[in-house]
Structures are given as C-alpha cells and as structure tokens.
Amino acid sequence: MSCKNENQKEEIEVIEVEKDTIEVVNTKQVEEVEKVEEDFLHFLEKFSKNHLFQEERVNFPITIQYLDTNGDFELVELEIKKEDYSYLNFMKPAEYLDYKQNFVINDNEAIVENRGIGNGIMIDYIFKKENGIWKLKTWIDQST
Template identity: 40%
Template sequence: MKKIIAILLIACFCQLTAAQEKTKTNSENFNSFLKKFNEDKNFQLSRVKFPFAIKTLNDDLEEVSVTMTQKNYKILKLDDKGMEFKQKIILKQKSAVIEQRGIDTGIYADYIFELKDNKWFLKTWVDQST
C-alpha cells in the first residue's frame, strides 16, 4: 500500500512539474510584447483592462487614486529612447515594472504589468512626476 501511495505521489508531482514547465514555455515574452505594445495602438488597447485605478499627484503634490477609463486613456510610448529619462525594466515571473526616472527632470513613474493566461497586460501605473 505504501508503495502505491508513493508511486501516486511521484506521478502527481511529475504531472504538476510538467504543467508548470508548459506554462513557462507558452508564456508571452515580455520584450516582444512591449515592442508590439509600443508600436500598435490597437494591440495596446487590447492589453489594457478598463477601467483601472492609477495613482498620480494632484496640484498640492499629494498622491491620489484616479480611475482610468478608455475615454481618458492616452496611448503610451514606453520605450527607452527618451533623453530626459532613464528606463529600467524589472521582470518577475508574473509581473513586470517599467521604471522611468528623470534626468534633471521631474519624471518619476512606474508602469505595472501582469501576466494573465500567458499574456501580458497593463495593470496600473504610479506617476509621481512633478
């Protein structure tokens, strides 16, 4: 009986490991996604779930939460070709953050993405630019 239980546990573990590897293999590459996100307006809109909350600074430089609707959304260009900021991508298994930090400017923003069903989506952003 103990041998049967051990064999079943090993078989379950092997199936779980294989399923996890398959998920990793089928996940969209973030850099490829980001390139298309920056180049194709329709693709970008398809990878944003509206409405969503963002954080930004009000006129008194206090952080406030604002609901972003598709009507108010402006197409983003999240490439690192700007001369007025540095951009860094922090990539994790199911999330990614694009940090933009100004060079002698007030730019300070984080764009947060999440991996859902093996596809990347813009989740929110925090813009503390002054």
C-alpha cells in the first residue's frame, strides 16, 4: 500500500451582495485537503485497539452470515445492531490464538481470514475501502 497525495487548487469567487446587485470582490486560491489512502494494516491495528474508532468504521446495522449448525448447515443472515455488537480484536499475540490469521489485501477490499487449528473456526472478515478509508462491511462465519 502506498500513500497517495493529490493537491488540487480551485478558484473560488468571493462575492458581495447589496440589494439587487452582485459584485465580485476578489478571487482567492483554495487548496483542497490532501487525500491520503489509508494503509490496511495500520487501520486494522487502530480498529482493534480503539472501540470508538471501530464504531465509526462499521455501518450499523451490519449484516453478517453464519453457519446454522442447528439446522441444515446453511449460511443464514443476521443483522447486528450497534447495541448488540461485540468489538473485534485482530491484534492478539499468536500464542493466545487457537486459529491462524491470513490477510488478503487488494486495492479496495481486504479479507481477514481466521482459520482454526483443529477446532473448526473459519471466519472471513470483509473490509472495503470507501473514499480512501477502510470500513468493516460484513463477515462470514462458517465455523462448525
């Protein structure tokens, strides 16, 4: 991932309005705020450590899929409201995990794959980049 800086200047006319006439008083240069493309791994660290930041980066209610192990072992959808959401931490030390984490990162999509070590854990967390910032869009839990 790389940072992408784009500086654009736009001319804005400042006008003065008096009764029925409009006059151009002066023109000034306005520099657009730099757009910085967010690095996924740095984002994920902050997402894991800061609950307020995490709330900002999830559009609630979020719809996820999970494997219905009480039925036909099919994926079913579940909508999670903000008040029912459990915070996620992707930055746990490896020795505390009973799964491996893999990262598949493309330009505008990233997937954090959690794969259990002999325990049936299989969850994919899907993030999408919108306007240069990462957001958690959904996850698919196929754990048995």
